[in-house]
Amino acid sequence: MTDRTWIILGAxxxxxxxxxxxxxxxxxGLLLAGRDAAxxxxxxxxxxxxxARFAEVMRFDARNAAGFAALIERASAEEGELxxxxxxxxxxxxxxxxxxxxxxxxxxxDNFRGPAEFxxxxxxxxxxxxxxxxxxxxxxxxxxxxxGNYCYGAAKAAFHTYLSGLRNRLGRAGVHVVxxxxxxxxxxxxxxxxxxxxxxxxxxxxxxxxKAVRKRRNVIxxxxxxxxxxxxxxxxxxxxxxxxxx
Amino acid sequence: xxxxxxxxxxxxxxxxxxxxxxxxxxxxxxLSLPPAPAFGLRRSYGDSALNSAGRVIDMTRLxxxxxxxxATGLLEAxxxxxxxxxxxxxxxxxxxPAVMPGTGFATIGGCIAQDVHGKNHHNAGxxxxxxxxMTLLQRGELVEVTPxxxxxxxxxxxxxxxxxxVSAVVxxxxxxxxxxxxxxxxAENWDEHLAYLDASTATHTVGWIDGTxxxxxxxxxxxxxxxxxxxxxxSHVPVATxxxxxxxFALSKPIVRAFNEVYYRRVPARGRTSVKPxxxxxxxxxxxxxWNRLYGRRGFHQFQCVVPLxxxxxxxxxxxxxxxxxLCSPLAVLKRMGPGRGGYLSFPMEGYTLAxxxxxxxxxxxxxxxxxxxxxxxxxxxxxxKDSLAEGVAMRAMYPELPEWREEVRRTDPxxxxxxxxxxxLGLRSAA
Ligand SMILES: Cc1cc2nc3c(=O)[nH]c(=O)nc-3n(C[C@H](O)[C@H](O)[C@H](O)COP(=O)(O)OP(=O)(O)OC[C@H]3O[C@@H](n4cnc5c(N)ncnc54)[C@H](O)[C@@H]3O)c2cc1C
Ligand SMILES: NC(=O)c1ccc[n+]([C@@H]2O[C@H](COP(=O)([O-])OP(=O)(O)OC[C@H]3O[C@@H](n4cnc5c(N)ncnc54)[C@H](OP(=O)(O)O)[C@@H]3O)[C@@H](O)[C@H]2O)c1
Numbered sequence: 116m117t118d119r120t121w122i123i124l125g126a127x128x129x130x131x132x133x134x135x136x137x138x139x140x141x142x143x144g145l146l147l148a149g150r151d152a153a154x155x156x157x158x159x160x161x162x163x164x165x166x167a168r169f170a171e172v173m174r175f176d177a178r179n180a181a182g183f184a185a186l187i188e189r190a191s192a193e194e195g196e197l198x199x200x201x202x203x204x205x206x207x208x209x210x211x212x213x214x215x216x217x218x219x220x221x222x223x224x225d226n227f228r229g230p231a232e233f234x235x236x237x238x239x240x241x242x243x244x245x246x247x248x249x250x251x252x253x254x255x256x257x258x259x260x261x262x263g264n265y266c267y268g269a270a271k272a273a274f275h276t277y278l279s280g281l282r283n284r285l286g287r288a289g290v291h292v293v294x295x296x297x298x299x300x301x302x303x304x305x306x307x308x309x310x311x312x313x314x315x316x317x318x319x320x321x322x323x324x325x326k327a328v329r330k331r332r333n334v335i336x337x338x339x340x341x342x343x344x345x346x347x348x349x350x351x352x353x354x355x356x357x358x359x360x361x
Numbered sequence: 362x363x364x365x366x367x368x369x370x371x372x373x374x375x376x377x378x379x380x381x382x383x384x385x386x387x388x389x390x391x392l393s394l395p396p397a398p399a400f401g402l403r404r405s406y407g408d409s410a411l412n413s414a415g416r417v418i419d420m421t422r423l424x425x426x427x428x429x430x431x432a433t434g435l436l437e438a439x440x441x442x443x444x445x446x447x448x449x450x451x452x453x454x455x456x457x458p459a460v461m462p463g464t465g466f467a468t469i470g471g472c473i474a475q476d477v478h479g480k481n482h483h484n485a486g487x488x489x490x491x492x493x494x495m496t497l498l499q500r501g502e503l504v505e506v507t508p509x510x511x512x513x514x515x516x517x518x519x520x521x522x523x524x525x526x527v528s529a530v531v532x533x534x535x536x537x538x539x540x541x542x543x544x545x546x547x548a549e550n551w552d553e554h555l556a557y558l559d560a561s562t563a564t565h566t567v568g569w570i571d572g573t574x575x576x577x578x579x580x581x582x583x584x585x586x587x588x589x590x591x592x593x594x595x596s597h598v599p600v601a602t603x604x605x606x607x608x609x610f611a612l613s614k615p616i617v618r619a620f621n622e623v624y625y626r627r628v629p630a631r632g633r634t635s636v637k638p639x640x641x642x643x644x645x646x647x648x649x650x651x652w653n654r655l656y657g658r659r660g661f662h663q664f665q666c667v668v669p670l671x672x673x674x675x676x677x678x679x680x681x682x683x684x685x686x687x688l689c690s691p692l693a694v695l696k697r698m699g700p701g702r703g704g705y706l707s708f709p710m711e712g713y714t715l716a717x718x719x720x721x722x723x724x725x726x727x728x729x730x731x732x733x734x735x736x737x738x739x740x741x742x743x744x745x746x747k748d749s750l751a752e753g754v755a756m757r758a759m760y761p762e763l764p765e766w767r768e769e770v771r772r773t774d775p776x777x778x779x780x781x782x783x784x785x786x787l788g789l790r791s792a793a
Contacts, residue, residue: 129386129422154387157439161425165450303386307365 118195120144122186122237124175124230125203127151129302130252132158133321134200139167144193148175148186149203177203177229178221183236191240199237200250200324201230206267206304219266226270231277238281242288248328249285249292251278255336257296258345262360263310275334282333293327294334295320298341313338363394364416371407372653374660375721376749378411378782384419388439388527391498394418396778399525401441401468405475406663407749408782409520415778418525420470426450427528434533435493440470440526445644452539452639457589459491459534463694465644470526475746476518476707478698480565480587480643486701487709489517491532497524499773514762515769517704520745520784522766523773538591541565541642546632547625551580551677555713558697564588565642567696571621572680572689572717573614579684580677582695583628587642594638602650606658612720614687621691646692656720661690662749664729665716667698667709668741675739676713679732683717688725690718705762705769706789708744716747726750745783753788763789 123135126147135145139162147155147162147170159170173186190197205225212218234249241247256264257271275294282292299305299314315338323337336342351359364381371377385391399418400410411417424441434456438447445465447458462477471477472488473495479485495506495516504524506512516523544563548554554568563586570582610616646652653661668676683689693716700711719725729750736743742759743751757763770790777790784790 127387151387151389153389157388157425157427160427164426164429303390306384307362 120193120197122146122190122199124148124201127154128202129317130320131202133317134324135162137321137325139165142166142168144168145170146173148173150176177225180232183233187237196247198247202252203230209264212266222266223270227273241290245289247290251294253294253296255296255298255341255345259348291331295324297337372404373406373662374653376408378413381416382419384422386422398521398779398781401471402466404464404467405746409745411782413782435530436533437530439528442469448639456533457536459485459532460488461643465647469529473526474521476703478709480567483697483699487703489703490701492529494530496528498527499524511769514704515766518707522770522779536589539639540590540592540594540636541587542590543587543637543642544634545583545585545628547628548582548584554580554582557584561586570693570695571625572683572693573618573621575684592636599650600648603652603654606654609657611655612690617691659721661718661720663718663747664732665744665747666736666741667712667714668739669712672739679735686728688719693717705766706760756787
């Protein structure tokens with residue numbers, strides 16, 4: 116199938132780049148959306164040389180919903196199967212948020228509000244086409260509020276809940292929604308942070324994502340073993356959990 | 362965070378550094394960093410990619426292909442692109458980089474900064490002879506450098522001292538396909554081995570040498586010759602990872618001797634010809650990820666020298682000393698080089714090059730020291746990509762164009778921000 120098109124939101128992220136490259140190898144068309152136009156242009160050139168049917172740079176800023184329509188319009192001009200993957204997200208240090216609670220607004224917009232509003236505007240198009248997939252990158256941080264990053268976690272939890280509802284809705288039209296909850300991934304977001312362990316490569320996460328799309332999985336952890344780690348973390352009773360520093 | 366404090370090592374694992382590492386994910390991140398030396402995949406064995414006195418920049422995330430023109434074969438790519446990645450993507454389209462080192466896990470930046478050579482050096486020359494443009498980050502500015510200029514000659518094989526290699530245009534060469542037709546034959550001793558290398562008319566020629574064979578069999582090995590070929594072959598993917606450091610006896614004398622015997626006998630006495638995937642021929646060791654752990658926690662050294670053609674007897678004497686020491690590992694390579702070199706500090710010279718791994722032990726270090734002395738006496742030189750033990754005085758004398766290089770580097774990095782452990786250890790930038 117070479118008439119597939121993927122919209123990649125937050126295409127400058129290392130995880131998104133790895134996914135876009137893997138998709139390029141399958142010959143799909145790519146709309147690479149984000150804020151860093153110079154970097155996106157290089158990613159587009161790279162994807163084209165790696166086999167993408169086409170690769171175009173589009174602007175996407177989660178904090179500027181007025182810009183969403185242009186991207187959706189561009190996507191609608193492509194015939195065939197449309198898909199979207201959302202890698203957008205931001206994680207300021209919890210200490211920075213404690214110092215300036217105003218940052219919570221951005222965290223919510225970048226991780227939840229912007230992506231959700233975009234997907235909501237895109238959804239009717241996919242429903243009309245009766246196929247395609249949506250991939251939303253959440254986080255294990257959304258599974259339970261922890262001392263170190265609970266504002267980010269809360270925004271990701273909101274996104275998870277949103278994706279679950281969207282899956283419920285779009286499944287009826289043959290559109291599949293995959294929620295991806297990465298553990299620690301070796302990207303700019305985690306570089307140099309203390310306490311990282313079992314860090315996965317962006318390529319490994321990209322492979323897991325595309326496999327989940329193929330197999331029409333609903334919720335995956337990436338790498339898979341985070342499912343078990345998070346199961347344990349979610350089972351710790353709140354009276355004990357509230358005293359933990361993890 | 363921008364800087365991550367970590368311990369990192371050269372491929373030999375014998376030399377390590379601890380310090381702050383930045384890993385830019387995009388060019389704008391790179392441009393906003395203060396000047397520091399860059400590294401690629403740290404496939405250099407010693408300390409050329411280390412800086413224990415300051416910060417370093419990991420270039421591996423800047424790995425995008427930028428443009429390719431099928432009419433000319435010119436490919437532009439970022440400095441962090443892996444050679445093996447290029448081979449895998451372009452061989453099926455009928456193109457390969459003109460020069461590839463023995464591992465696909467070397468970046469374009471690393472191949473330029475060491476001006477690497479491949480199994481076709483006698484025909485194609487060195488890597489930088491096929492680079493038509495480089496974009497460097499010099500003192501905070503992007504600068505374009507083209508062949509024929511001092512800036513180019515100082516950057517080719519210049520150990521990253523003229524600036525960070527952000528991207529480069531390399532000449533790809535047309536090939537028949539993603540396969541190689543490989544002929545292997547036994548060379549029973551040193552004289553036969555050299556005779557085969559001298560007489561070879563193949564595009565790619567390399568000798569594997571049994572560093573444990575002595576007496577009449579000294580210098581025995583297998584000479585591989587190869588040409589590009591079409592044909593369907595399975596792609597070359599890693600089959601295993603060495604999960605942890607091996608115990609020190611894993612590569613002990615009896616094991617190496619037994620391995621080499623089997624390896625030698627594997628090729629029938631009458632020789633054989635087979636079709637292999639491009640990767641299997643060019644990057645045989647890449648099949649096993651992190652094989653450097655086989656040498657254990659203490660790591661290993663590679664000794665690589667090149668001596669002029671007329672010094673073949675001296676090289677034979679060196680091999681004799683190695684064979685008698687019983688310290689050699691299975692990985693030993695003999696090759697005839699042509700004169701091609703791209704920069705002031707490029708390693709190649711017309712002659713024979715010998716590369717042998719040794720475990721990091723007192724006896725091996727002492728042996729390497731003696732071999733270094735013999736190399737100097739033979740009018741040869743040691744390779745910066747492999748060295749971790751040489752003395753500055755001896756090493757500097759092997760590179761007669763060092764003054765020209767220094768002058769250019771003084772201009773492009775006057776404050777010495779790009780100095781690495783190797784450059785410091787060998788005193789390459791201090792006027793002798
Ligand atoms: C199994 C194996 C086989 C090999 N076979 C060969 C061979 O056949 N022929 C050969 O010539 N070599 C060979 N080598 C050596 C290898 O090709 C070189 O060491 C090469 O430089 C490794 O590239 P790298 O990306 O790992 O560079 P690194 O080792 O990370 O860096 C090497 C040097 O380049 C500089 N550098 C790296 N990237 C940049 C950049 N973007 N900008 C500025 N400076 C930079 C570093 O500062 C350092 O001085 C082999 C190595 C191995 C492990
Ligand atoms: N790394 C991990 O360990 C980890 C773990 C779990 C989940 N995640 C999630 O994985 C996703 C990818 O992250 P990453 O690790 O690859 O880190 P990253 O490089 O920081 O990626 C985040 C991406 O989000 C984009 N972004 C942020 N705010 C935006 C906004 N307002 N509008 C548009 N784009 C915006 C960034 O764009 P710019 O290029 O314009 O800055 C960047 O491309 C994120 O959703 C992250 O939360 C990461």
